[in-house]
Amino acid sequence: MLVLPMDSDDLWGQIFDFSNYGELLALLHNSVIAGALLGIVGGLIGVFVMARDMPFAVHGISELSFAGASAGLLLGIGVVPGSIAGSLLAALLIGALGSRARERNSITAVLMPFGLGLGILCLALYQGRSANKFGLLTGQIVAIDNPQIGTLATICVLVTIGLLVVWRPLLFASVDPQVAVARGVPARFLSVVFMLMLGLTIAVSVQIVGALLVLSLLVTPAAAALRVSSSPLLVPLLSVAFATVSTVGGILLALGSSIPISPYITTISFLIYLVCRLVARSRRRVRR
Amino acid sequence: MLSLRDASLAYGPRVLWSGLDLEIRPGEFVAVLGANGAGKSSLLKVVLGQVPLRAGTVRFLGQPVRGGDRRIGYVPQQTLADDAVPLRGRDLVALGLDGHRWGVPLRLRRRSEAVDALVASVHAEATERSPVGRLSGGEQQRLRVAQALAGDPRLLLFDEPLLSLDLAHQRIISDLVDESRRAHDLAVLFVTHDVNPVLAAVDRVLYFANGRVRVGTPDEVLRSDVLSALYGSPVDVIRSHGRVIVAGAPDSSHHPEGQDA
Numbered sequence: 180m181l182v183l184p185m186d187s188d189d190l191w192g193q194i195f196d197f198s199n200y201g202e203l204l205a206l207l208h209n210s211v212i213a214g215a216l217l218g219i220v221g222g223l224i225g226v227f228v229m230a231r232d233m234p235f236a237v238h239g240i241s242e243l244s245f246a247g248a249s250a251g252l253l254l255g256i257g258v259v260p261g262s263i264a265g266s267l268l269a270a271l272l273i274g275a276l277g278s279r280a281r282e283r284n285s286i287t288a289v290l291m292p293f294g295l296g297l298g299i300l301c302l303a304l305y306q307g308r309s310a311n312k313f314g315l316l317t318g319q320i321v322a323i324d325n326p327q328i329g330t331l332a333t334i335c336v337l338v339t340i341g342l343l344v345v346w347r348p349l350l351f352a353s354v355d356p357q358v359a360v361a362r363g364v365p366a367r368f369l370s371v372v373f374m375l376m377l378g379l380t381i382a383v384s385v386q387i388v389g390a391l392l393v394l395s396l397l398v399t400p401a402a403a404a405l406r407v408s409s410s411p412l413l414v415p416l417l418s419v420a421f422a423t424v425s426t427v428g429g430i431l432l433a434l435g436s437s438i439p440i441s442p443y444i445t446t447i448s449f450l451i452y453l454v455c456r457l458v459a460r461s462r463r464r465v466r467r
Numbered sequence: 468m469l470s471l472r473d474a475s476l477a478y479g480p481r482v483l484w485s486g487l488d489l490e491i492r493p494g495e496f497v498a499v500l501g502a503n504g505a506g507k508s509s510l511l512k513v514v515l516g517q518v519p520l521r522a523g524t525v526r527f528l529g530q531p532v533r534g535g536d537r538r539i540g541y542v543p544q545q546t547l548a549d550d551a552v553p554l555r556g557r558d559l560v561a562l563g564l565d566g567h568r569w570g571v572p573l574r575l576r577r578r579s580e581a582v583d584a585l586v587a588s589v590h591a592e593a594t595e596r597s598p599v600g601r602l603s604g605g606e607q608q609r610l611r612v613a614q615a616l617a618g619d620p621r622l623l624l625f626d627e628p629l630l631s632l633d634l635a636h637q638r639i640i641s642d643l644v645d646e647s648r649r650a651h652d653l654a655v656l657f658v659t660h661d662v663n664p665v666l667a668a669v670d671r672v673l674y675f676a677n678g679r680v681r682v683g684t685p686d687e688v689l690r691s692d693v694l695s696a697l698y699g700s701p702v703d704v705i706r707s708h709g710r711v712i713v714a715g716a717p718d719s720s721h722h723p724e725g726q727d728a
Contacts, residue, residue, distance in 0.1 A: 229551040343571055351566035354552045354599075355559070357543045358614065361515050361624075363535020363567050405551060409598035414553035 196435035203434045209328045214430045216335035217380075217387055217396065218423030223342050224380050225401030225422065226415045227373060230353040232280050234398045236273050239287035240381045243269035243294035245390035247382075248315050249301035258315070259327055263334075263382040269294065270378030274370060298390075318389035318441030331383045338376045345369055350411065387426070388441045395445040396422055403448075403455040407462075421451045468493055468654055469514065469622055474523035476509055482521070483509055487680045489673065491654045493621065496645065496668050498685075499658040501675030502716065507658045510673075511624045514656065515541065528621065537567070540615030540653075544627040546607055550600045556610050557595040560585050563614030585613040588650070589643055605636030612643055616651070623648065625657045629664055637664040644668070662689070663710050676716070685711070 204211075228237055247265015248258045269290060277283025298315070342349075351359040352366040360366050384393045400421035404414045429444030468491060475485030483506030491497055499507045512518040513525055516534035525532050527539070540563075547559075554562075561582050565572065572578055586595045591613060594606045602610070608628050615623055625644065629637045645668035648655045657665060662672065662685070672688050674681045676697045681688050688694070689711050694702040703714045 226553055230553065232549075232551065344569055346571045347562075347566055347568055350553075351562045354549075354554060355547060355562060355566075357545060358541055358563070358611075359566060360517070361535070361539070361541035362537060362563070402551075405553060409553055409555050409600070411553050411555075411558050 194436055194438060195432065196437075198435060200435060204431075207430075207434060209325055209332075211427055211430050213328045213332050213335070214387065214426035215423055216332050216339075217383055218426040219419050220335045220339045220342070220380050221384060221396040221426075222400045222404075222419030222422035223339060223415055224377060225397050225399075225418050226404075227342075227349060227353055228377070228397055229401045229405060230350065231373075233283070233377075234394060235284055236277070236287050237377070237381060237397050238394055239273065239291040239294070240266050240269040240378060241385055241390045241393040242291045242298070244378075244382050244385045245315050246294040246298035246301070248385060248390075249298040249305070252307070252315075253301040253305045259330055259382070259386065262315075262385050263379065265294070266382040266385070267375065267378040270374040270381070271371070274374035278370075314389065314439070315385065316389050316391050318387060318392060318439050318444070327386070331386055334379050334383050338379050341372070341376050345372060349373060388444050389439075392441045392445050395441075395448045396426065399448040399452050400425065403452040406452075406455040406459040421448065425451065468528055469656070470524075470526050471513075472524045474513070474525055475521045476506055476513060476518070477521040482678055484675055484678050484680055485522070487523070487673075487682075489682055491622075491656065493654055494648060494652045495670045496648055496655045496665070497657065497671050497673055498662050498665055498669045499656060499673045499675070500660075500662055503660070505675035507675055508626050510675075511541070511626050511656065511658060514622075514624060515539065535567070537618045538621045540618075540620035540623045542608065542611045542615050542623070542625045542628050544630045546604050546631070547599050550598075552598070552600050554599045555596050556591060556599060556602060556606070557582050557586055559599050559607075559610050560591075560595075560613045560617065563617035581617075585617055586610075588616060588647065589613040603636075605632050605639065608632065608636070608640050609643060612640070612647060616647060619651075620653065622654045622656065625655070625659075627658055627660065629659060629661070634664075641665045641668060666709070666711060689713070 228234060244262045244266030247268070248262035250265070251258050251261020272290065273283060273286055277286045348359070348364045349369050352364050352369050356366055380397065381393055384396050388396055401414070401418040403421050404417035408414050408417060425444050425448040428447050429440055432443045433440040471487050471489045474487040476483045499510060501507050509518055513520055514527065514532055516532040516536065527536065561572070561578060564578065564581055564585070586592060589609050589612050591609050594602055594610065599607065623644070628640060632640065641664040644655060644657065647653065659665065662669065666685060669685055671683060672685050674688050674694070674697065676694070677699055679697060681693060681697050689704050691702060691704045694704055694713060694716070698717055700717055702716050705712045705714060
């Protein structure tokens with residue numbers, strides 16, 4: 180059989196396909212809602228990930244969340260409980276062993292390949308559908324069913340409420356720990372609470388964008404917001420807006436195509452970051 | 468208002484200092500001097516209720532000290548040089564006001580007025596809108612004084628606030644501390660490796676050396692015979708053009724450029 184090179188119409192058709200869009204949207208509107216909720220919580224928690232200098236730890240936790248999800252798949256416990264267990268365990272470990280950034284980086288670097296390896300082992304032993312396997316690394320929201328989406332959405336709402344409750348003291352303890360402790364902020368307690376919330380958020384993100392791409396939701400939007408503002412009010416709002424545009428926009432674009440959702444999300448989020456950098460740069464030039 | 472009685476501090480078997488008796492009055496400016504590792508910063512941690520004494524008592528406003536007492540303001544040396552910090556100058560001050568409270572800031576107008584007053588009290592209007600990460604060390608310390616003044620403290624603690632500042636800013640921050648304690652009748656405990664920037668403002672000094680402490684006015688303590696007795700070896704205190712230089716202190720090997728008191 181002769182294999183023809185794919186012509187460009189065909190390629191675009193695979194990436195963007197809006198036929199039957201209305202029907203698809205009705206079918207998958209729960210995914211859109213879950214994406215929006217994830218955007219809100221990811222954008223909010225990203226501000227603290229940046230302020231506490233933890234992007235690398237986020238990546239490490241997401242690999243262990245992947246290991247947990249794979250184990251959940253293999254043992255029949257389910258992907259969501261597995262990934263929540265994996266990421267909470269990793270978050271608490273990294274939180275307990277790495278109070279300083281330097282220690283934290285080395286502990287994360289030790290845990291991360293171990294988690295990935297464990298996840299690959301579980302997937303290799305798993306006999307079921309292989310689409311699920313790939314999805315854990317690169318995202319699969321369209322594939323997951325409604326009860327699971329309900330669980331993910333509930334977690335997003337709970338973490339968002341939790342973040343708003345601890346917002347001020349957590350910010351104080353994150354940016355100015357010495358003075359915060361002197362002023363009676365329970366920094367150690369907040370650090371544990373934060374790691375738990377981070378673990379939960381990562382477990383949800385792994386389901387949607389995949390373990391390898393969690394940073395695009397938990398770091399890129401907040402980093403972009405910090406390029407254009409330093410206001411403690413504006414940075415979280417922008418970060419949430421950027422993350423939500425990325426998730427919802429990504430899901431809407433991906434609906435009709437046969438491609439996973441994650442490239443859409445990561446690309447939108449990256450483009451927003453680029454624009455913010457350019458804005459910051461041109462502003463600086465104007466000031467000079 | 469702050470009183471230490473026969474206080475001693477030790478980490479494990481190592482005694483940092485002992486036999487400290489100190490009674491600080493409202494409005495009094497006390498400089499804490501001595502070599503690196505002599506336990507100057509640890510004294511502040513004791514007052515903050517973060518490190519317990521080995522023996523003796525420490526009381527603040529008549530009660531044993533406790534952690535997180537908001538009647539104590541604290542200014543550390545550490546600078547916040549980071550682009551990842553979502554704070555402008557005035558937001559740093561605001562954290563001193565209500566950063567310990569749960570939730571998100573509400574009653575924004577009232578909060579903003581309080582921050583305005585604090586910023587004005589340290590003359591930091593020029594930097595209140597700049598990102599904290601882009602402020603110089605001196606600009607940050609000025610805002611930190613305002614942060615420490617939030618919540619009407621009775622006592623201010625400073626831990627090497629002048630380190631890494633140039634001479635002009637050392638002067639500015641020292642004057643600011645002096646001005647603030649007079650305006651609010653605050654007691655000040657000021658840890659520094661160099662007494663000279665604050666010498667004019669200081670009422671008494673606390674000198675740690677050799678596990679012992681001397682307390683008195685600068686003229687009583689910063690003398691060759693007193694410091695020689697404290698160190699147990701000959702030390703020269705040289706006064707020149709209003710500056711005090713301690714030469715020959717046994718730990719001066721840590722400071723190749725010579726040990727300022």
